[in-house]
Amino acid sequence: MNWKFGDNINTDLITPGRYNITTDPQELAKACFIEYRPEFRQKVRPGDFVVAGENFGCGSSRETAAIALKYSNITAIVAKSYARIFFRNAINLGLLCVIADTSSVEEADQLELDIESQILRNKTKDREIKVEIPSMMLRLYREGGIIAYLKKNGLFALANLEKF
Amino acid sequence: MGQTIAEKIFSNHCGRKVHAGDFVLADLDLVMAHDTTCAWALEPFYQIATKVFDPKKIFIPFDHAFPSPSVAMSKLQSEIKKFADEQGIPVVYDGVCHQVMSERLINPGNLILGADSHSPTGGGVGALTIGVGSTDAAIAMATGKCWFRVPQTIKINIRGKLPHGCFSKDVVLTVAKEMGPDGANYRVIEYDGETVERFNVPARLTLTNMSAEMGAKAALVAPDDQTRAYLKENDRLIEFEAVRSDPDASFEQVLDFDISNLRPMIACPPDIDNDVPVEQVQAEKIPVNQVFIGSCTNCRIEDLEVVYGMWKGKRVKEGLRAIVTPASRKVYLQALQRGYIEEFINVGAVVSSPGCGPCLGRSGGVLYDDEVCVSTSNRNFEGRMGSPKAKIYLASPATAAASALTGIITDPRNFIR
Numbered sequence: 001m002n003w004k005f006g007d008n009i010n011t012d013l014i015t016p017g018r019y020n021i022t023t024d025p026q027e028l029a030k031a032c033f034i035e036y037r038p039e040f041r042q043k044v045r046p047g048d049f050v051v052a053g054e055n056f057g058c059g060s061s062r063e064t065a066a067i068a069l070k071y072s073n074i075t076a077i078v079a080k081s082y083a084r085i086f087f088r089n090a091i092n093l094g095l096l097c098v099i100a101d102t103s104s105v106e107e108a109d110q111l112e113l114d115i116e117s118q119i120l121r122n123k124t125k126d127r128e129i130k131v132e133i134p135s136m137m138l139r140l141y142r143e144g145g146i147i148a149y150l151k152k153n154g155l156f157a158l159a160n161l162e163k164f
Numbered sequence: 165m166g167q168t169i170a171e172k173i174f175s176n177h178c179g180r181k182v183h184a185g186d187f188v189l190a191d192l193d194l195v196m197a198h199d200t201t202c203a204w205a206l207e208p209f210y211q212i213a214t215k216v217f218d219p220k221k222i223f224i225p226f227d228h229a230f231p232s233p234s235v236a237m238s239k240l241q242s243e244i245k246k247f248a249d250e251q252g253i254p255v256v257y258d259g260v261c262h263q264v265m266s267e268r269l270i271n272p273g274n275l276i277l278g279a280d281s282h283s284p285t286g287g288g289v290g291a292l293t294i295g296v297g298s299t300d301a302a303i304a305m306a307t308g309k310c311w312f313r314v315p316q317t318i319k320i321n322i323r324g325k326l327p328h329g330c331f332s333k334d335v336v337l338t339v340a341k342e343m344g345p346d347g348a349n350y351r352v353i354e355y356d357g358e359t360v361e362r363f364n365v366p367a368r369l370t371l372t373n374m375s376a377e378m379g380a381k382a383a384l385v386a387p388d389d390q391t392r393a394y395l396k397e398n399d400r401l402i403e404f405e406a407v408r409s410d411p412d413a414s415f416e417q418v419l420d421f422d423i424s425n426l427r428p429m430i431a432c433p434p435d436i437d438n439d440v441p442v443e444q445v446q447a448e449k450i451p452v453n454q455v456f457i458g459s460c461t462n463c464r465i466e467d468l469e470v471v472y473g474m475w476k477g478k479r480v481k482e483g484l485r486a487i488v489t490p491a492s493r494k495v496y497l498q499a500l501q502r503g504y505i506e507e508f509i510n511v512g513a514v515v516s517s518p519g520c521g522p523c524l525g526r527s528g529g530v531l532y533d534d535e536v537c538v539s540t541s542n543r544n545f546e547g548r549m550g551s552p553k554a555k556i557y558l559a560s561p562a563t564a565a566a567s568a569l570t571g572i573i574t575d576p577r578n579f580i581r
Binding site: 008010012013016017018020021022023035036054055058059060061062063064066067081083084085088089092093145146147150151155158159161162 | 187189200201203204206207208211212213228234236237240243279280281283295296297298299300302303306307309311345346349350379381435524525526530543545546547548550552
């Protein structure tokens with residue numbers, strides 16, 4: 001299923017400050033949307049999408065928000081736009097964030113993301129939505145995040161990010 | 165083609181002339197990670213390195229939950245302390261990161277990375293100070309570098325004389341109302357104009373700090389004589405280049421604000437752009453449970469001077485919790501020496517140790533369901549300071565101080581001589 005949210009979903013709503021007291025990602029996943037959407041952590045299933053409006057992930061720089069979402073095992077976040085630091089954190093972690101007009105998507109719609117052709121298929125509504133996946137996001141998602149990439153290629157490979 | 169200040173600072177840190185849109189791998193003058201963001205930087209750091217690039221260029225303050233309110237937090241802080249000890253980096257317990265960095269470490273023209281969203285604050289000293297998450301901080305601690313896309317700059321010109329009862333917080337809330345929560349996403353905001361020229365650095369720090377709430381990657385004010393005076397006050401006057409944007413620099417947008425007729429403003433929950441004049445909210449007679457005067461936005465000695473002037477010889481409303489948290493050890497000592505702290509205690513306020521505490525609902529003033537707080541901080545998000553049912557109103561220290569006296573949200577103008 002999809003977890004649909006509106007505009008300006010801030011990182012305090014994803015992982016409230018009082019829950020940022022662990023460095024265990026599985027524990028953090030249990031706090032994901034703990035107060036804003038309390039059923040999320042129990043009912044989220046691998047393959048689910050988080051669907052949102054503008055400026056997803058605004059506010060605090062806390063990487064815990066992106067980590068909690070990643071370890072909730074969602075397929076991707078699909079939003080109209082993202083706040084800068086959240087998007088950077090997602091790139092670094094290999095959490096797939098794609099940009100699309102999500103206005104027509106409803107929670108019950110069955111979605112399928114085709115990364116190659118950058119298309120989001122809404123099977124329920126039988127329509128295709130064009131998505132944008134910035135090249136660095138896609139590359140580091142495939143590498144398993146920036147730390148895996150740097151471990152494999154060495155720290156000097158930081159300079160190669162420009163070519164992504 | 166001319167350059168903006170941001171483009172010049174990036175150029176100086178990557179060895180070539182760059183403009184907005186260019187990709188840079190830049191050398192950093194300083195990397196900051198605090199007691200919550202540093203915790204998540206340790207594992208990625210040790211995956212790619214054993215030693216930091218330069219322990220003198222890394223700043224680790226404990227401020228977000230200090231002194232620790234729980235065993236879980238103490239565990240994180242102990243892990244960070246162990247890392248810092250191994251790497252030869254002192255852990256600093258002297259107040260809110262952005263305030264301490266502004267007082268001691270940030271120089272005009274610097275490029276600084278901070279694992280905290282309010283990192284744009286330091287731009288009030290004329291530097292480019294950029295917020296990131298923990299993984300970027302880990303890579304920066306290992307390499308001294310960070311990649312960036314050189315951002316566009318939005319120029320905000322502010323003119324007019326600040327009216328009675330208004331402060332830089334009221335000005336920036338007016339800007340935020342116009343910009344909205346993502347109006348400056350990925351951009352640098354450069355504040356300019358006669359009003360900003362007259363603002364001292366502490367007042368400028370409030371402008372740059374709140375720019376994070378508009379999504380800004382960084383915010384700054386061109387360094388000038390005010391900057392020189394600030395550095396001198398902090399016993400570290402250095403020679404610096406008064407870098408300015410070139411006359412033919414390219415700005416994505418130029419916005420003009422005339423604040424001659426400004427009234428004290430307040431950001432109503434739960435959005436930063438939900439700003440109205442305080443007198444309008446005063447008419448609703450909203451009872452206030454807690455007033456928080458603190459945070460990286462507004463708890464410098466200049467702010468406490470205003471609060472002292474309004475509170476002297478009075479009492480805060482019975483039953484209301486007034487919490488004053490000086491932004492740094494230095495501010496705390498200044499307030500002590502001037503007699504402010506004694507007066508605050510006498511009027512019925514609680515004075516807590518420098519740090520972030522209540523702003524992020526961590527400790528020292530966590531809100532319960534349906535409570536109302538007037539705060540001088542920067543975020544009125546649902547659940548930010550505790551219960552998601554609590555209501556947070558953001559205002560200047562003067563509005564917060566007036567509201568503490570009356571027990572309802574109150575326009576400060578009748579309380580200021």
